[in-house]
Amino acid sequence: MLVNWSLAAIHLLAFALGFWAVLMRGTALSRLAAGTGDAGRVLLADNIWGICALILLITGALRAFGGYEKGADYYLHQPLFHLKMTLFVLILLIELAPMITLIKWRIAKARGAVPDTGRSMLFARISHVEALLLVLMVIAATGMARGVTFG
Known part of the structure; x- marks a missing residue:
């Protein structure tokens, strides 16, 4: 029970942070x-976001498929889980360009060079879209926690 509670708390805190x-x-x-x-x-901010995404992935996988919570069978047959995973994959896909660019910034800074910040506004918009997608994931999760089904 304590492990389930801890995983859930860490998962929710990772969403918030x-x-x-x-x-x-x-x-x-x-x-x-x-x-x-x-x-x-x-x-x-990107470092914190990346750590939180990793924590979400690990705690989510443990909760859904690691023998904790309701079990894989429940999650795999829950439409809101599929929605939540679709949103997560969408975040990962749109995160690719900012992630690669910000890695290049880190390399440039380490070498003493000035990073190319030309796409900063595009990546700002992507970040805000990702925040919206996180909110939608939380909404899907609250439906799952209450046993909402469609069918």
């Missing part, structure tokens, strides 16, 4: 695009 981090990354990218920000803030 991840939501904040991806919004902060978007804000920092917008400021950078406007000439009033710095890449360091973007990279810090």
